[in-house]
Amino acid sequence: MIHINREDIQIISRNSNWNEKAVAQALQQNIYSSSNNWKKFLRVFFISLSICFTVSGIIFFFAYNWDNLHKFVKLGLLEGLIVIATAFILLSKFTETTKNVILTGTAIMVGVLFAVFGQIYQTGANAYDFFIGWTIFIALWVIISNFPALWMLFLVLLNTCLGLYAEQVASNWTEVFVNSLHFILNVSFLISSILISKYNNVKIPIWFSYSIALAATYFATVGICIGILNEFNYPFLVLLFISAVLYTLGIIYGLKTKNGFYLSIIPFSLIVIISVLLIDISSGEFMFLITSLFIIVSITAVIKNLISLQKKWSND
Numbered sequence: 001m002i003h004i005n006r007e008d009i010q011i012i013s014r015n016s017n018w019n020e021k022a023v024a025q026a027l028q029q030n031i032y033s034s035s036n037n038w039k040k041f042l043r044v045f046f047i048s049l050s051i052c053f054t055v056s057g058i059i060f061f062f063a064y065n066w067d068n069l070h071k072f073v074k075l076g077l078l079e080g081l082i083v084i085a086t087a088f089i090l091l092s093k094f095t096e097t098t099k100n101v102i103l104t105g106t107a108i109m110v111g112v113l114f115a116v117f118g119q120i121y122q123t124g125a126n127a128y129d130f131f132i133g134w135t136i137f138i139a140l141w142v143i144i145s146n147f148p149a150l151w152m153l154f155l156v157l158l159n160t161c162l163g164l165y166a167e168q169v170a171s172n173w174t175e176v177f178v179n180s181l182h183f184i185l186n187v188s189f190l191i192s193s194i195l196i197s198k199y200n201n202v203k204i205p206i207w208f209s210y211s212i213a214l215a216a217t218y219f220a221t222v223g224i225c226i227g228i229l230n231e232f233n234y235p236f237l238v239l240l241f242i243s244a245v246l247y248t249l250g251i252i253y254g255l256k257t258k259n260g261f262y263l264s265i266i267p268f269s270l271i272v273i274i275s276v277l278l279i280d281i282s283s284g285e286f287m288f289l290i291t292s293l294f295i296i297v298s299i300t301a302v303i304k305n306l307i308s309l310q311k312k313w314s315n316d
Helices: 006-014 020-030 035-064 071-091 096-120 128-145 148-168 175-199 206-229 234-257 262-281 285-315
Strands: none
Touching (some): 035 096, 071 096, 096 148, 148 206, 175 206, 175 234, 206 234, 206 262, 234 262, 262 285
16 A cells, blocks of 8 residues: 655645545544554553653662662562563563563663672673673563564663773774774664565564664764774775765665665765865865865755655655
8 A cells, every 4th residue: 555645635635626524534544643543652651651760760779778788688679570570571461562661671670680780799880791791681582572672772782892892801992993893783783674674574663773774874984084084994994895885775775765864864974074084184274164165065965955855756
């Protein structure tokens, strides 16, 4: 079935004898959210909000009563809460979405447990192995539930593990190399989500793909800019090549799927990179003027092309 948007209905109503009742019915069926959709949204929203408040309350409880609790009480309470929450998820008859939201909160509680353990035995609550343990212990839940929010938490933990490992252990890794690893990690998740959505008919939320795409673009942009300014070496050339290939594929994918998001973040990333290159060539007043003019003209051109493409796609 072809998706009809508000503009299509307005164009048809202006150029036909479609009466107001039929237009209102079309808007109700294709544009407006139904009461069931609102109920579903509010149910998930309030459950998510309650889980966030519950986890925050538990964290503040331990922070406020830290000196008054025995170490076994601290660990026992958290472990008991995790076991109770897991049993509740398995035995309750709530909807799958509700269970996955509760599971996401339980996964965060696993991190709180590791943090409390690290504070008690001084193993470090900000060390990379703390986040590695947290990531490993929730990996099975992430795979089984296949819940986007839990996958996002998992990806955030992976990026945190990588960043802390590079900072605390692999201190000889260059910033370009670290950003390249972050870029490859996030792009791998992005490509996997697109392929799974296309070939396995799994509905992946737009916010999930867009968030990963933004993260990948950020790391590529930062890595290339650092390479231009400081580290013109082999990892920089590799990152430059991989970024060029993936940026080209991203533009092709955006044009093919008529998705303006990828056609906006990639050009803006290129604008930042080229601006840094111009500043690196010369830091004089004249070059700052040229760079400013370049940014104004290029952003205007990108926005104008996006508007033109959007109009063309709407007419198609």
